[in-house]
Amino acid sequence: MPDLIVPPQRTLRLEPVTADNFDAVCAVQVRPDQGHLVSPVVKSLAEAYIHPDSAWPRAIVDGDVVVGFVMAFHDIAWDPATDPGDRRSGIWRLNIDAGSQGKGYGRFAVHAVVEEIRRRGTHQQAHVSWHIGPGSPEPFYLGLGFTPTGELSGDQRVGVLTLDATAPRAG
Numbered sequence: 001m002p003d004l005i006v007p008p009q010r011t012l013r014l015e016p017v018t019a020d021n022f023d024a025v026c027a028v029q030v031r032p033d034q035g036h037l038v039s040p041v042v043k044s045l046a047e048a049y050i051h052p053d054s055a056w057p058r059a060i061v062d063g064d065v066v067v068g069f070v071m072a073f074h075d076i077a078w079d080p081a082t083d084p085g086d087r088r089s090g091i092w093r094l095n096i097d098a099g100s101q102g103k104g105y106g107r108f109a110v111h112a113v114v115e116e117i118r119r120r121g122t123h124q125q126a127h128v129s130w131h132i133g134p135g136s137p138e139p140f141y142l143g144l145g146f147t148p149t150g151e152l153s154g155d156q157r158v159g160v161l162t163l164d165a166t167a168p169r170a171g
Contacts, residue, residue, distance in 0.1 A: 012108050014058035014070065017045060024066035025059045031098040037131045041069045044093045055092065056116065060109050067100035069093070070109040075122050089117045090127030094137075110144055114163060124163050129156035 017025050028041050048055035054076045060068035071093040078086045091113050096106050114126050128146055130137045138157065146159035 011061075011063050012105070013061050014109065014112050015061050017048075017057050017059055017069075021059050021061075021066055025069055028066065028069050028095050028097045030095055031101065033135055034098075037135060037137065038093060038095055041093075041095055044069065044071045044095075047071075047092075056113075058109075058112075060096070060105055062100075062105065066097075067103075067105050068096040068109060070095075070113060072113045072116060074117070074120060078127075087123070088125070088127045089120070089123045090125075106140060107144065110141075114161065118163055126161045126163060127158060128161075129153040129158045131155065132157050 015021065026042050026045070030038055045057060048057040048071060051073075054073050056072040056074055058070050058072075059066045060070055070091065072090065073092045074089045075087050076089070077084055078088045091110060094106060094109060096109075110128075117123055117126050126146075127149075128141055130141055132138065132155075141159050144161070146161045149158045149160050151158040
């Protein structure tokens with residue numbers, strides 16, 4: 001019987017952004033046709049710096065390679081002028097490097113953020129927003145179980161995933 005070739009185990013994880021991985025995280029670039037859909041990582045890190053109580057920036061790492069970046073928001077006042085009691089957590093930014101797309105890293109990152117929200121125990125829903133139009137990540141988020149709320153955040157559609165019953169689907 002021939003030897004079976006077993007693919008290497010992926011060791012996917014989220015890591016804090018540190019001095020050691022900062023350059024690799026900042027080097028994450030989405031495809032050129034996606035640049036209008038998501039801000040660059042360096043902008044996210046600047047936002048995390050000025051919102052340290054709510055931003056949760058993380059490198060998406062496979063083995064020793066940074067393949068993407070995700071930033072969650074935790075317990076923010078969504079629209080304080082309208083409803084100061086409406087506090088939410090969710091995905092603020094998701095950037096998967098162009099050469100690493102289509103390999104499940106985005107799904108992994110969304111699942112990891114959802115698990116962090118569950119772990120914190122402050123919210124029963126995860127929120128995300130996305131640009132509408134050509135190249136939109138809407139099918140990706142809908143495929144993970146997010147549903148549109150009918151709200152807009154600026155020019156982005158807002159989606160929600162209820163956490164008490166299901167986790168994002170792996171498909």
